[in-house]
Amino acid sequence: MTNAPFVVIKDVAKRWNGQLGVEGITLKIPEGSFTALLGPSGCGKSTTLRLLAGLELPDEGKIFIDGKDVTTSAASDRNLSMVFQSYALFPHLSVAENVVFGLKVRRVPKKERQEKLRRALEITGLLGYEDRKPGELSGGQRQRVALARAIVAGQRLCLMDEPLSNLDAKLRNSVRKDIKKLQRDLGITVVYVTHDQTEAMSMADTVVLMKDGHIQQFGPPEDLYNKPNNTFVAEFVGSPPMALISSDGLAGFAEGQKLGIRAENIQIAPKGEGRLTCTITESEFLGSETLIGLDHEHATGLCILKSGMALMPEGETIDITFTDDHLHVFDAAGNRMAAQA
Structure with a gap:
C-alpha cells in the first residue's frame, strides 16, 4: 500500500x-x-x-x-x-x-x-x-x-x-x-x-x-x-455504546459538560463507596459476559460488563465507580474537549 x-x-x-x-x-x-x-x-x-x-x-x-x-x-x-x-x-x-x-x-x-x-x-x-x-x-x-x-x-x-x-x-x-x-x-x-x-x-x-x-x-x-x-460518535461506535453522564451528576466538572465512559471501564463498588448509585434495569447474558443495564437520573446508556453468567435482579440498586483517566469530556455542544485530543 x-x-x-x-x-x-x-x-x-x-x-x-x-x-x-x-x-x-x-x-x-x-x-x-x-x-x-x-x-x-x-x-x-x-x-x-x-x-x-x-x-x-x-x-x-x-x-x-x-x-x-x-x-x-x-x-x-x-x-x-x-x-x-x-x-x-x-x-x-x-x-x-x-x-x-x-x-x-x-x-x-x-x-x-x-x-x-x-x-x-x-x-x-x-x-x-x-x-x-x-x-x-x-x-x-x-x-x-x-x-x-x-x-x-x-x-x-x-x-x-x-x-x-x-x-x-x-x-x-x-x-x-x-x-x-x-x-x-x-x-x-x-x-x-x-x-x-x-x-x-x-x-x-x-x-x-x-x-x-x-x-x-x-x-x-x-x-x-x-x-x-x-x-x-461516542454513542454510535461501540457495542454497547459509550454512556454519557451529565456533569451535574459528578463533582469537579464544569456545568453543561458531558462525560463519556465505556462499559468495560466501570466497576461495581461497595455500598456507599461508589461515584454513582444506580438502579439495575436489565441483565443480558451474552455468553462470555453479562451486560447489566443501569439507570441514573444524570446519565444515558450506563451499563457494566461482567464475565460469564452474572445476572443481577432488576430494580436492585448498586454503586459504581470509575477513574477520571477513563472519562471522555465533551463540552455543552457535544464536542470533545481540546485537552483530550
Missing part, C-alpha cells in the same frame, strides 16, 4: 431541490486501502458512494481517481467496479455467464474470459457452480457471484453498497471475512457503505462516520472508539 491518495474527494456537495444530500465532503483514500462509509439511514453515505461512482454528479467540489479529474465523467469512464446489496444478477444466466457478462460486453477474447472466470471462481470458492442459475444458490453464494464479477472486471477500485445486508448473521460474518481477504489478496482499493458498525470496525483501515450529510469523524477504527470527536 502506498501513501499517495488514489481517490480524492474535495469539498463535494450534493443537494436535491435545495434539500441537503451531502455537504463539504473531503476525503483522501490511499491505494490498496479499505475505507468504510458508516452511519445511520439518511446520513449521506450512499450518496457519497454514488457520487464517487458517477451515478450522481456533485453540485460543488471535485472528485479525482488515480490523479484524473472524474467529477463529470460517466460511470463507465471511471475504471471501477461495484457490488450492490441486491446482487444485481441476471436470473436467466448461469453463474459463469453472470460473472463474465461485462467482459463479453467489452468484447474481451474468449480465452482471456475463461482464464479470468476460473481465477475469480477459485478465489470466491465457486468452482463447480459454473452452470447453476442464481435461483439455485444461497444468498451467500449469490453475493460471491457478485464478488467474482467484480474481480474479473480487474479494476483497482471497487465500490460496495451494503453488500451483506440481505444475508443472515452467520453468512454476514462468513462473507465479511471473504471480502476482507479478497481485498488484501488482490490489493484493490475498496470503499464500502454500511450502517453496521461491526462490519466497518472489523473490516476497514479507515472508518468515515457520517450524520446528516456531514462527516463527523474519520480515521482508524480504534480512534473512533477511543477518541470520539463528539457525543454522536
